[in-house]
Structure formats: C-alpha cells, structure tokens
Amino acid sequence: xxxxxxxxxxxxxxxxxxxxxxxxxxxxxxxxxxxxxxxxxxxxxxxxxxxxxxxxxxxxxxxxxxxxxxxxxxxxxxxxxxxxxxxxxxxxxxxxxxxxxxxxxxxxxxxxxxxxxxxxxxxxxxxxxxxxxxxxxxxxxxxxxxxxxxxxxxxxxxxxxxxxxxxxxxxxxxxxxxxxxxxxxxxxxxxxxxxxxxxxxxxxxxxxxxxxxxxxxxxxxxxxxxxxxxxxxxxxxxxxxxxxxxxxxxxxxxxxxxxxxxxxxxxxxxxxxxxxxxxxxxxxxxxxxxxxxxxxxxxxxxxxxxxxxxxxxxxxxxxxxxxxxxxxxxxxxxxxxxxxxxxxxxxxxxxxxxxxxxxxxxxxxxxxxxxxxxxxxxxxxxxxxxxxxxxxxxxxxxxxxxxxxxxxxxxxxxxxxxxxxxxxxxxxxxxxxxxxxxxxxxxxxxxxxxxxxxxxxxxxxxxxxxxxxxxxxxxxxxxxxxxxxxxxxxxxxxxxxxxxxxxxxxxxxxxxxxxxxxxxxxxxxxxxxxxxxxxxxxxxxxxxxxxxxxxxxxxxxxxxxxxxxxxxxxxxxxxxxxxxxxxxxxxxxxxxxx
RNA sequence: GGGGUCGUAGUUAAGCUGGUUAUAACGCCGGCCUGUCACGCCGGAGGGCGCGAGUUCGAGCCUCGUCGACCCCGCCA
Numbered sequence: 001x002x003x004x005x006x007x008x009x010x011x012x013x014x015x016x017x018x019x020x021x022x023x024x025x026x027x028x029x030x031x032x033x034x035x036x037x038x039x040x041x042x043x044x045x046x047x048x049x050x051x052x053x054x055x056x057x058x059x060x061x062x063x064x065x066x067x068x069x070x071x072x073x074x075x076x077x078x079x080x081x082x083x084x085x086x087x088x089x090x091x092x093x094x095x096x097x098x099x100x101x102x103x104x105x106x107x108x109x110x111x112x113x114x115x116x117x118x119x120x121x122x123x124x125x126x127x128x129x130x131x132x133x134x135x136x137x138x139x140x141x142x143x144x145x146x147x148x149x150x151x152x153x154x155x156x157x158x159x160x161x162x163x164x165x166x167x168x169x170x171x172x173x174x175x176x177x178x179x180x181x182x183x184x185x186x187x188x189x190x191x192x193x194x195x196x197x198x199x200x201x202x203x204x205x206x207x208x209x210x211x212x213x214x215x216x217x218x219x220x221x222x223x224x225x226x227x228x229x230x231x232x233x234x235x236x237x238x239x240x241x242x243x244x245x246x247x248x249x250x251x252x253x254x255x256x257x258x259x260x261x262x263x264x265x266x267x268x269x270x271x272x273x274x275x276x277x278x279x280x281x282x283x284x285x286x287x288x289x290x291x292x293x294x295x296x297x298x299x300x301x302x303x304x305x306x307x308x309x310x311x312x313x314x315x316x317x318x319x320x321x322x323x324x325x326x327x328x329x330x331x332x333x334x335x336x337x338x339x340x341x342x343x344x345x346x347x348x349x350x351x352x353x354x355x356x357x358x359x360x361x362x363x364x365x366x367x368x369x370x371x372x373x374x375x376x377x378x379x380x381x382x383x384x385x386x387x388x389x390x391x392x393x394x395x396x397x398x399x400x401x402x403x404x405x406x407x408x409x410x411x412x413x414x415x416x417x418x419x420x421x422x423x424x425x426x427x428x429x430x431x432x433x434x435x436x437x438x439x440x441x442x443x444x445x446x447x448x449x450x451x452x453x454x455x456x457x458x459x460x461x462x463x464x465x466x467x468x469x470x471x472x473x474x475x476x477x478x479x480x481x482x483x484x485x486x487x488x489x490x491x492x493x494x495x496x497x498x499x500x501x502x503x504x505x506x507x508x509x510x511x512x513x514x515x516x517x518x519x520x521x522x523x524x525x526x527x528x529x530x531x532x533x534x535x536x537x538x539x540x541x542x543x544x545x546x547x548x549x550x551x552x553x554x555x556x557x558x559x560x561x562x563x564x565x566x567x568x569x570x571x572x573x574x575x576x577x578x579x580x581x582x583x584x585x586x587x588x589x590x591x592x593x594x
Numbered sequence: 595g596g597g598g599u600c601g602u603a604g605u606u607a608a609g610c611u612g613g614u615u616a617u618a619a620c621g622c623c624g625g626c627c628u629g630u631c632a633c634g635c636c637g638g639a640g641g642g643c644g645c646g647a648g649u650u651c652g653a654g655c656c657u658c659g660u661c662g663a664c665c666c667c668g669c670c671a
Contacts, residue, residue, distance in 0.1 A: 041629065043629080074621085116622060119604075126605095128601085131604095184669085184671070228670060356597075456671075566662090
C-alpha cells in the first residue's frame with residue numbers, strides 16, 4: 001500500500017488551508033481540478049469537498065517530483081506533501097478562499113489516473129441534464145451539488161438533534177407493507193413466498209405512526225423515504241424523504257408551535273437565519289379567495305379581487321352566463337410601473353398561459369389618462385366601471401386582468417398567473433422566507449372522476465367537532481383539523497389531528513362511501529387497533545427535499561438528491577428500471593402479458 | 595394520456611429563404627514557456643448533424659414516424 005495513507009495521513013482539507021498555516025508542512029489528497037504548466041513551474045488546483053488550493057511543482061524543490069507532475073491531468077487523484085507558504089507579493093488570488101497561500105510540493109503520489117471527463121467540472125456547468133445524470137458521480141463533484149448535499153446532511157442532523165431534545169423517539173417502520181389503494185398509486189413488490197401477493201412500498205408511514213401512538217410512544221419521528229408511483233415534476237420524485245412526526249395528547253397549537261421551533265432551529269443552525277415566529281395563519285378559504293391556491297406565495301401582492309357582485313347585472317353576455325351558472329369574475333391588478341412592461345403580445349401569451357388551466361379567455365383593461373382602454377369595458381355601464389375603479393383602487397397606468405369562469409378554473413388560472421407574473425415582473429425579493437400555515441381545509445372534496453367525496457388529506461383526519469352535524473347534510477362544508485406549512489409558495493409540510501375514536505372513524509368511512517367490508521379489507525388492522533385505547537393524537541410530515549430546495553435556492557428537486565430519477569422515472573446512471581431474468585419472474589410466478 | 599421546448603465534434607452553441615470540403619469556443623493531443631489561476635503562444639486530431647423513413651437533382655435545414663432530456667396540464671388521499 002501507498003506510504004501516503006498508511007504513514008502519511010492527510011493533515012488538512014484543501015479548502016481549509018489558510019494563511020495561518022504558512023510555514024507548516026501539510027499532506028493533502030484530492031483531485032486535480034486544473035493544471036497550468038509553465039514549462040518550468042507547474043501549478044495545479046487541488047480540489048476536495050472543502051474547496052481548492054493551489055499546489056506548486058518547482059524543479060528547484062525536487063526535479064523528480066516536477067517530472068512526475070507533468071503526467072497530471074484533469075481529475076487525477078493525488079496525494080501531496082509540501083510546505084504552505086504565503087504567495088509572493090501581488091500573486092494572491094482573491095477569488096479563492098485559500099488564495100493567499102500555496103503549497104510547495106516536495107512529494108507527490110498519483111493514486112489514480114482519470115479518463116478525460118465528459119464535461120468540465122468548473123463552476124456553472126450548463127450541461128444537458130441527460131449527460132449530467134449519466135455521469136452523476138462526476139456531476140456530484142461539482143461544488144454546487146456538494147454544497148446542497150452537505151446542507152441536506154446538516155438539516156437532517158439538526159432536525160434529529162432538535163426532535164431528540166424535544167423528547168421524540170425515532171422509530172423505523174416497514175418499507176414492505178400493505179397496499180392502500182386510497183391516494184397515490186403504489187409501487188408494488190411481488191412476494192416470492194406468497195405467490196400472487198404483493199407488498200406495497202409506503203406512500204408515507206401514516207398508519208404505522210398512528211399505531212406507535214396507540215402503542216404509547218407519545219412522541220415519534222422518523223426521517224423516512226416515501227414512494228409514490230405518480231408522474232414527476234420539477235419538485236416531485238417517485239421516492240422522496242419526509243421528516244415524519246406524530247404526537248399524543250396534543251391539539252393543533254401544540255404541534256404548530258413545536259414545528260415552528262423546529263423550523264427556527266433548522267434555519268438558525270444551518271443557514272444562520274432567524275425566523276419570526278409564530279408564523280402567520282391563513283384559513284384555506286381565504287387562501288383560495290385571495291391567492292387562488294392552498295399554497296399561497298405571500299412574498300408579493302397581486303391579490304385576487306372578486307368582482308362578481310359588481311358585474312352580476314352587466315349587459316355583457318360572457319359575464320352573465322358565467323355568473324348565472326355559479327361562476328365568478330375575479331381580477332388581478334398590476335401597478336403602472338410593472339403594467340407597462342406588459343405588451344399586447346404579452347397579454348396574448350398570458351391568455352395562453354391561463355388556457356392551460358382551462359380558462360377560455362383573459363380580459364384586460366388599462367387605465368390611461370383619457371380613460372380605460374379595454375376590449376370589454378364598452379359592454380359595461382359607467383356605474384359598473386366606477387365600482388371596479390373603486391374596488392381595484394385603480395390609478396393611472398394600472399393594468400387589470402379579468403377572468404370569468406367556474407370558481408375552480410378562476411382560482412386555478414389566476415393563482416398560477418399570479419405566481420407567473422411575479423416571476424416575470426421580478427416582484428420577489430431574494431432571500432425572503434415567507435412561512436404561512438394554511439388551516440381549516442375541507443375534510444372532503446367531491447371528485448368528478450370518482451363520483452364521490454374523497455378525503456382532502458386522508459381518511460384518518462379528524463373533522464372539526466362542531467362541523468360533525470354536516471356529515472348528514474353537507475359533506476363538502478365539513479372542516480378538517482388539518483394544517484399545511486407553506487414556504488414561499490411551496491407546500492413543505494402538512495398534517496392533522498387524527499381521529500382516535502372508532503365510532504367517528506366509522507362515520508367518516510361511511511361518508512366516503514367505503515363499505516364495511518372494504519374498510520375491513522384495507523384497514524382492518526388499524527380499525528382493530530383504534531378499539532384498544534387510542535390516545536388523542538396528531539402529527540405532521542415535512543417534505544425534506546422541497547425544504548432543502550428552498551434553503552439551497554435549487555431550481556430542481558434533482559439538485560438536492562444524490563441519485564435522482566428522470567421525468568420518465570428512470571435512472572440514467574444505473575439504467576433502472578430494467579428487465580429481469582426469466583428465472584426471477586418464474587420464482588415470483590409472474591408473467592409479462594404485453 | 596395531452597401540450598410545449600430541445601437534440602449538430604468530448605462539451606456548449608452557430609449554421610441565412612434546402613446548394614460544393616459542416617463553423618466557433620472550451621476541452622483533448624503534441625511543442626514552447628519559472629508566477630499562473632478561464633495562464634499564454636504555435637501546431638494537430640476529432641463530428642456528418644439522436645435514430646428511421648419520405649419529398650427533392652440535392653436535406654443539418656422541409657414532411658412523417660420514433661427515441662431521449664427538460665417544463666407544464668391531467669395525476670400526486
């Protein structure tokens with residue numbers, strides 16, 4: 001074995017060698033980031049996870065080592081021994097943390113050569129994602145991704161630290177578990193021992209953590225992988241990580257305040273940022289009314305204003321039709337300064353944008369010195385225009401965008417348009433952290449595809465007690481004891497107080513249209529457990545990946561996961577999924593039918 | 595399942611209304627250089643345009659199909 005490693009141990013990480021080390025003998029190990037060969041003297045930037053340091057090969061120090069150094073190419077793996085010295089006057093590199101010093105190498109070992117990498121590992125590598133993912137182990141050498149994953153590690157460690165100190169017990173729950181067809185599509189695992197039967201990978205440890213409450217653990221947490229076989233997005237991967245939490249003998253405010261403490265601790269220790277707690281709260285109904293979505297980005301205005309009442313008698317066919325069939329008219333005002341950045345052509349683009357959310361049109365009006373310029377205002381009475389002016393507090397130059405449609409389409413389209421405009425018009429200040437709790441979710445929502453009411457959260461969410469009578473009359477109006485934590489317009493966590501009484505649980509299953517046999521088949525073990533003394537309990541789960549995305553300022557969830565999947569849920573590095581040997585299928589009594 | 599953007603040397607891109615030997619930068623290889631740090635200078639190699647059809651005298655440019663990456667809708671209790 002090499003004398004380096006066995007006898008000569010690494011003394012410093014490259015990025016940590018600094019001016020204070022001048023005069024010291026150091027041993028460094030890392031990758032050749034860049035080489036500058038001047039014929040006489042050779043400079044190499046040596047890189048490890050902590051950063052870069054310039055190492056210098058000078059023939060006057062050792063002709064042999066200098067000769068050997070000629071072989072060094074990008075990404076060769078090196079060990080060097082040498083003396084740290086202050087760089088000569090005027091030769092400092094202010095771009096480098098270790099730029100004041102350099103290491104004069106007296107001994108070199110090339111541990112390993114490297115093929116020329118398929119892409120440069122320098123700075124902002126604007127390389128197509130398929131190449132990056134195929135050579136993920138090289139992409140991960142880039143400082144940006146190293147930084148993200150190191151942050152991720154810190155956050156997980158600090159979360160554990162905080163929760164441990166707060167009396168939470170980390171318990172592992174099974175990955176091979178029972179399929180529960182409610183909710184997302186399951187990843188299935190065939191059972192070899194039980195032919196024709198399948199495990200499912202957990203979408204979340206929901207029932208297990210509730211069972212742990214019944215078992216008396218009182219406070220549980222787990223940083224745990226979850227699996228959902230649904231289509232991917234920029235912030236969605238088929239396997240993702242949750243900080244999963246459950247507590248007994250508590251109510252909403254108990255959980256909310258401890259979780260605010262958790263967030264404050266994580267942001268303080270990992271980013272040095274102080275959060276203002278408690279976080280503001282917003283009822284679901286108000287979130288939808290003002291922001292169009294249940295994960296509002298409250299870093300900017302552009303709130304939705306309702307004009308339905310003002311326009312209900314308007315002699316404009318389109319509005320009349322929409323309003324008389326239960327639809328709404330809502331509008332967003334863009335102030336003059338930003339409104340003028342939006343051209344007629346942009347307006348066409350915005351119309352197409354809302355089209356993707358089912359909106360059939362997008363009307364606009366611009367207040368100009370000579371009055372309103374708008375394709376629709378000619379259909380309105382002066383009194384109506386006047387009321388719109390007042391409601392929107394319109395000033396000269398303002399641009400108003402109107403949408404008339406069903407409530408769902410109006411909120412969907414304008415909610416997304418609002419976010420789109422904020423980005424386009426640069427309305428979001430960097431480094432803002434806008435947390436908001438969204439509360440009072442509906443317990444159930446009617447599903448047009450399933451033709452029945454479905455749980456908004458999951459069927460174990462407790463309804464608000466006073467709303468219980470609505471179980472007989474108006475299922476859509478029952479509020480849930482649920483809460484989501486939203487950060488900068490992204491849902492980073494969600495949870496609820498659970499049902500702990502078997503009779504209440506039975507009523508909810510009944511309202512969801514699940515027969516007793518179905519309930520028994522799907523959740524029998526859990527129903528049984530509820531009957532053996534379940535404490536009042538509730539919990540929450542945070543999406544660790546999304547949280548890290550925001551903390552790291554990452555554009556994509558793939559940038560905070562070491563080995564992510566593509567949008568088609570494949571791994572370009574390992575080439576999973578793949579076909580398997582026929583023998584493996586036979587062992588599982590499986591047959592590919594098409 | 596649907597909509598959109600993209601696919602040209604190792605990489606990132608350019609390639610005009612289809613027209614001889616397909617450009618550039620970086621990277622790579624060789625040479626020179628004792629103070630560079632996106633080192634510099636000189637020289638060189640490297641692709642036939644994701645793949646497959648078609649239209650045409652002629653296709654990187656047009657058409658169709660197909661594969662892949664990304665973004666979005668649906669989906670994500």
